[in-house]
Amino acid sequence: MTEQGWASPAAAQVSPVDLQMDRPHAARMYDLLLGGKDNFPADREAVEAAVAAFPHLPVAARQNRAFLHRAARLVAEVGVRQFFDAGTGIPTSPNLHEVVQAAIPDARVVYLDSDPIVLAHARALLTSSPQGRTAYLDADLRDVDRILSSPELVDTLDLTRPVALSLIAILHFVGDDDDPYGIVRRLVERLPSGSYLTISHAASDLNPDVERAAEVYRQRGVAIHPRSHAQIMRFFDGLELVEPGLVPVHRWHPDDPGLAAVPDAQVSAYGAVAAKP
Numbered sequence: 001m002t003e004q005g006w007a008s009p010a011a012a013q014v015s016p017v018d019l020q021m022d023r024p025h026a027a028r029m030y031d032l033l034l035g036g037k038d039n040f041p042a043d044r045e046a047v048e049a050a051v052a053a054f055p056h057l058p059v060a061a062r063q064n065r066a067f068l069h070r071a072a073r074l075v076a077e078v079g080v081r082q083f084f085d086a087g088t089g090i091p092t093s094p095n096l097h098e099v100v101q102a103a104i105p106d107a108r109v110v111y112l113d114s115d116p117i118v119l120a121h122a123r124a125l126l127t128s129s130p131q132g133r134t135a136y137l138d139a140d141l142r143d144v145d146r147i148l149s150s151p152e153l154v155d156t157l158d159l160t161r162p163v164a165l166s167l168i169a170i171l172h173f174v175g176d177d178d179d180p181y182g183i184v185r186r187l188v189e190r191l192p193s194g195s196y197l198t199i200s201h202a203a204s205d206l207n208p209d210v211e212r213a214a215e216v217y218r219q220r221g222v223a224i225h226p227r228s229h230a231q232i233m234r235f236f237d238g239l240e241l242v243e244p245g246l247v248p249v250h251r252w253h254p255d256d257p258g259l260a261a262v263p264d265a266q267v268s269a270y271g272a273v274a275a276k277p
Contacts, residue, residue, distance in 0.1 A: 024042045089169075159191065185237075202227070
């Protein structure tokens with residue numbers, strides 16, 4: 001494949017897409033909570049209602065994003081050079097490849113999302129460093145067979161060498177009927193020893209306002225399923241948690257001393273990184 005060919009699959013599909021501007025969308029809502037501009041009136045109304053239910057939702061979104069950056073840097077520091085970000089969302093700089101390629105210029109990154117809105121922005125996810133590579137896979141997280149056999153994945157990453165799999169704020173959009181634990185298990189099984197799994201997930205047991213906000217999402221057609229600490233821990237079965245384990249995301253290797261004063265109830269999301277033995 002030519003160097004230009006890495007970008008061509010997504011670039012060829014960016015137009016036209018149905019942006020569904022008349023209904024709120026989880027990716028645009030998250031983008032709005034992070035201060036982005038890729039949203040429409042339906043998204044703004046939904047975010048306003050969700051924030052009324054859970055006033056700290058913007059804090060939670062920002063801390064979740066900061067956790068992604070810290071986790072990616074830590075995994076890069078231990079020598080992992082391949083990254084698979086599933087459920088990437090609308091690009092928000094710095095994106096994962098910008099974080100890891102700043103430390104490891106030849107890092108390879110595959111982004112996955114099934115959302116046409118994210119696909120429309122995919123060019124921003126394909127601006128790799130000259131030494132590294134990025135690719136975008138348009139697929140549903142629940143379609144594990146397609147993911148693991150996709151050219152975007154197998155031609156970009158060497159699955160005999162460690163890979164860092166990131167599932168950031170995506171698993172709470174997968175209901176129990178779709179077997180989220182089985183999805184994670186099958187993805188991790190395909191990765192070699194020395195790989196890492198990073199997860200962040202909305203918490204159901206830190207603040208009752210989270211469920212009220214989740215109901216706002218559900219009433220507008222966005223299914224979301226916050227889970228408890230014990231339920232989220234199950235995603236890491238068979239793996240070795242990196243210290244300090246599964247904790248509220250702002251307490252995972254914080255780089256701002258001021259975060260110690262932020263109550264867990266304001267963030268209401270758990271995060272962890274674990275190694276595959």
